[in-house]
Amino acid sequence: MEESVDIIKQLRLPKIGKTPMYLIIVLFVMFLAILQDLIYSKLQNTGFYLSESMLYNTFWAFFIPFTIFNNQLIKKINPKNKLRKLPYNLLIGIAFSLLHIVVFTSLFVGVSYLLFTPAHRFVNMFNAAFSNQFYIALSWYIIFPIIYVSKVKLPYPTTTFSETLMFKIGSKLIAVPTASIIFISTDKPYSIVYTSQQKFLDIKSLKEFEKELDPNIFLRVHRSTIINATCIKELKSRSNGDYDVKLDNGQVIRLSRHYRNNWQQLLQ
Incomplete structure (x- = not known):
């Protein structure tokens, strides 16, 4: 259940009220399929049995759990090599399509033994489902996982930043x-590193320091300056998009509007 919720959140599937859209779609497709059976029976002058039609069209409901399992499998063990990806996804799609039909047929035959006389035979139902729905299931289990994997944002590995930097003096x-x-x-x-006690000269560029320091704390606010956001005492606008910031040591630094994306959060 947690996996299905995760898929809904990551794909941002819309809802109508509190009902997920995918559930509404499945119910709507089932309704259309039953309506099609009714229309066909009227046109061909054959019998229409609502219970049998509803049972047969539970085929569509199985897309929900099997799609969840299929997506999780694709996401976890799908090869990165593009040449291997297509045949791999095709094999997974075929396997899930066959499994879908087998489980559906088993349910249909099992219920028919309890409710209908005579009961339906497994082989006959499997052949009917395979000939009519296999291509639909195969298309779904190949296409939807591709959409899912392309939209899912895998968590980035957490980056750890050093708590100390080494500087050479003599x-x-x-x-x-x-x-x-x-x-x-x-x-x-050189770059000059200012601390509360002293300053250090270093041959590293500001870009190199940006890679070593936590970007949530150390902000590149100008082409020539990185500041520690925790050391800010005062922020003042220049009325042209730039700002001046006063730091704990009394130093006033200009925040360039060209680097606004880096320090925008300071204004919130």
Whole structure:
């Protein structure tokens, strides 16, 4: 049940009231199929039995659980190699289509033994379902998983950032906690790292520092500056899209509108 809820959330399937759209679609298709049986019986002047028609068209309801299992299988073990993907998906689709028909036929025959006289034979029902619905099931179990996998956003692996950076002063290497860094600016060909106690020269570029530091805390606010968002004391607009920010050490840094996507959250 959790897997079905996950699929609905990830595909953002719409609802009507509290009823999922996929359930409404299945019920609507079943209704149309029963209506088709009724119309056919009238045109051909044959008998129409609502109970048999409803039972036969439970075939459509099996798409819900089998689609859930099919999607989970495709998502977990589908090969990344594109040359192997198509035959793999085809085999999975064929297997689920046959399983769908076998389970449906078993249910139909089992219920018919309880309700109908004479009961339907398994072979006859399987052949009828296979000849009439196999291509529908196969198309569904191949196409829908492709749509599902393309829309599902797999969780990104969590990135861990170092809590300290190493800086060289003379012949010594000093470990500096990243939490103590207030801001980093460029003074080509060096970068200057400012902490609450002192500053360090380093040959790394700001782009390299961006890769080492947590982007939720250390924001690139200008082509020449990265600031520690936890060290902000005051934010003031320049009325042209730029802002000035005052840091804990009293330093005033310009927030460039060209890097607004990086610091937009500071205004919220």
